[in-house]
Amino acid sequence: xxxxxxxxxxxxxxxxxxxxxxxxxxxxxxxxxxxxxxxxxxxxxxxxxxxxxxxxxxxxxxxxxxxxxxxxxxxxxxxxxxxxxxxxxxxxxxxxxxxxxxxxxxxxxxxxxxxxxxxxxxxxxxxxxxxxxxxxxxxxxxxxxxxxxxxxxxxxxxxxxxxxxxxxxxxxxxxxxxxxxxxxxxxxxxxxxxxxxxxxxxxxxxxxxxxxxxxxxxxxxxxxxxxxxxxxxxxxxxxxxxxxxxxxxxxxxxxxxxxxxxxxxxxxxxxxxxxxxxxxxxxxxxxxxxxxxxxxxxxxxxxxxxxxxxxxxxxxxxxxxxxxxxxxxxxxxxxxxxxxxxxxxxxxxxxxxxxxxxxxxxxxxxxxxxxxxxxxxxxxxxxxxxxxxxxxxxxxxxxxxxxxxxxxxxxxxxxxxxxxxxxxxxxxxxxxxxxxxxxxxxxxxxxxxxx
Numbered sequence: 224x225x226x227x228x229x230x231x232x233x234x235x236x237x238x239x240x241x242x243x244x245x246x247x248x249x250x251x252x253x254x255x256x257x258x259x260x261x262x263x264x265x266x267x268x269x270x271x272x273x274x275x276x277x278x279x280x281x282x283x284x285x286x287x288x289x290x291x292x293x294x295x296x297x298x299x300x301x302x303x304x305x306x307x308x309x310x311x312x313x314x315x316x317x318x319x320x321x322x323x324x325x326x327x328x329x330x331x332x333x334x335x336x337x338x339x340x341x342x343x344x345x346x347x348x349x350x351x352x353x354x355x356x357x358x359x360x361x362x363x364x365x366x367x368x369x370x371x372x373x374x375x376x377x378x379x380x381x382x383x384x385x386x387x388x389x390x391x392x393x394x395x396x397x398x399x400x401x402x403x404x405x406x407x408x409x410x411x412x413x414x415x416x417x418x419x420x421x422x423x424x425x426x427x428x429x430x431x432x433x434x435x436x437x438x439x440x441x442x443x444x445x446x447x448x449x450x451x452x453x454x455x456x457x458x459x460x461x462x463x464x465x466x467x468x469x470x471x472x473x474x475x476x477x478x479x480x481x482x483x484x485x486x487x488x489x490x491x492x493x494x495x496x497x498x499x500x501x502x503x504x505x506x507x508x509x510x511x512x513x514x515x516x517x518x519x520x521x522x523x524x525x526x527x528x529x530x531x532x533x534x535x536x537x538x539x540x541x542x543x544x545x546x547x548x549x550x551x552x553x554x555x556x557x558x559x560x561x562x563x564x565x566x567x568x569x570x571x572x573x574x575x576x577x578x579x580x581x582x583x584x585x586x587x588x589x590x591x592x593x594x595x596x597x598x599x600x601x602x603x604x605x606x607x608x609x610x611x612x613x614x615x616x617x618x619x620x621x622x623x624x625x626x627x628x629x630x631x632x633x634x635x636x637x638x639x640x641x642x643x644x645x646x647x648x649x650x651x652x653x654x655x656x657x658x659x660x661x662x663x664x665x666x667x668x669x670x671x672x673x674x
Contacts, residue, residue: 256342258349261477265350265358268473272361275466276303279368282459282521283375285452286567290649291376292451292659298371298383305384306367306391310360311335317396318404319359325407328400349477358473363399365470366422367391372567373430374437377646380654382639389629390429394622398425402614412607413614414588414596416485417474419529419581420618427574428619429626431565436630437639439564441646448566453514460517464493467524471531484592485531488539489524495543496523503548507555515551522550522572526580530587533596538587545583546576578615585611 280299284292306314312334320328332338338352367387378386401408402415415421442448450456471489475482500519505511526546527539534542554571565571585608588599598604633639640646645653652658 256348257351258477261349261479262351262354264478264482265354265473265476268469269354269358269361271466271469272358272365272473273303273466275361275365275463275470276300276368278459278462278466279365279371280459281455282463282517283372283456283567285455285457285459286372286450287375288448288649289451289659290651292455292651293655293657294380294650295371295375297380297655299368301384302367302371302387303364305387306364307360309388309391310356310363314363314391314396315356315360317392318363318399320400320404322400322405325405325410326400327397327406328404355476358476359399359403362418362422362470363391363395366395366418366426369422369426369569369573370430370433373434373565373569375566376650377437377440377566377640378433379638379641380650382633382637385633385636386433386629389633390626393629394425394429394625395421398618398621401617408614408617411613412597412610414533414584414607414611415529415581415614416532416584417471417528419525419577419584420614423525423528423573423577424581424615424618425622427570427572427577428622430569431563431574432623432626433630434563434565434570436627440566441643450514457513457517460520464490464520464524467493467528471528475532481532481593484536488534488536489527489531491536492527492539492543492546493520493523495540496520496526496547497543499523499544499547500551501547503551504555507551518550518554518568518572519547522546522576525573525576526583528577529581530584533584533588533593533599535587535589535592538583542580542583542587546579549579550576578619581611581615582608585609 276299280296283299284295287295315335315338316330316332317328320331323329335356338356340351340353342348342350343352343355367390370390371383374383397406398421400406402413402421403409408415408420413420440448467489468486472482472486475485497516497520500515500522501511504515523543523546526542527534530538530542550572553575554568558565558568558571584599586599586601588596588607589602590596590598597607600608630639641650641653
């Protein structure tokens with residue numbers, strides 16, 4: 224019995240020794256660096272950002288006329304599908320692949336080749352590569368969806384599909400690389416915590432160019448075009464506010480104090496923006512409106528996006544107070560004076576609000592909040608404001624110029640706008656053969672079944 228016990232002990236000791244001497248499997252070695260709390264938070268944040276695209280669909284859907292509401296919903300959900308696939312095949316490697324001369328990522332990660340389950344050494348060391356991929360992919364989706372409001376009620380669906388794929392590949396992906404992927408703006412020191420330049424300036428300026436290229440809606444001169452369902456718009460705004468916590472706080476790429484601060488200033492700026500917009504329209508028109516309140520909240524969310532990981536709560540209040548009246552004037556005065564038909568004020572809120580937020584980051588950023596960042600003008604570093612200005616200028620010029628070229632290129636292949644008869648009928652019926660509010664009467668064509 225004693226001999227058997229000795230043999231057993233020797234066997235166990237040998238097995239343990241062999242296990243210590245043998246190299247660990249790659250997956251086990253990588254898993255040791257992954258933090259489960261950080262991973263769970265970024266997965267939840269990705270889901271929150273995904274929810275923002277249906278939020279945009281509802282926000283915009285309530286603002287158009289009822290004959291076009293389904294076309295807006297269709298565009299947003301089409302973008303969710305198209306860009307999800309584009310991001311895996313090509314978008315991620317162009318945005319976050321190894322840098323090529325500060326301009327674009329190379330094709331090392333084409334089709335996510337080489338993107339494993341382990342942590343990324345460059346982009347968030349405590350979460351798996353795949354989690355970083357899906358989180359950033361949601362940003363690409365929501366950015367493309369924001370542009371749809373500028374050309375609402377008049378763009379041909381086939382042209383829209385081509386535009387979405389080309390714009391995401393040729394505008395969004397390079398800009399994301401410039402700022403976040405190791406490109407020249409990031410190396411210059413530009414601060415953009417969650418997408419003031421990459422998301423909001425790019426979509427806002429591109430929306431303005433699209434509105435100018437497509438021209439005004441046919442009925443714009445004959446009648447006032449008013450939102451058809453404000454409760455739908457308010458619901459969409461609420462989803463956007465909710466999802467924005469993942470957008471900004473998730474950009475910390477960890478469940479830590481920086482994420483908590485980003486969450487706090489995001490909510491505060493949204494609240495301040497809502498109040499300041501309402502005050503501005505109240506003084507101007509004599510009535511506070513729910514439409515103004517939700518528009519101001521979105522403007523506040525836009526403006527705090529580039530600054531969320533760099534500024535104090537008091538600074539976020541100031542940013543919200545500033546952006547409400549500025550965006551209000553952009554949509555109520557500037558648009559009317561210049562005469563362009565940005566149907567749902569993409570430029571007035573995202574372009575203008577994103578620009579203000581990016582520049583405000585150069586004023587209010589402080590290393591007290593984020594030691595890895597830089598101080599702004601009000602903390603003794605005027606150079607940061609100059610860097611922010613250069614990043615804004617580069618984003619404006621590139622997004623606007625490339626969008627113009629994309630639209631002109633598409634127009635050589637197919638018309639950008641629906642014809643006059645289709646526009647008068649409404650895109651829901653003319654393009655999609657559906658009626659948002661009439662199924663109970665007309666039934667579903669070809670089935671004889673009423674819904």
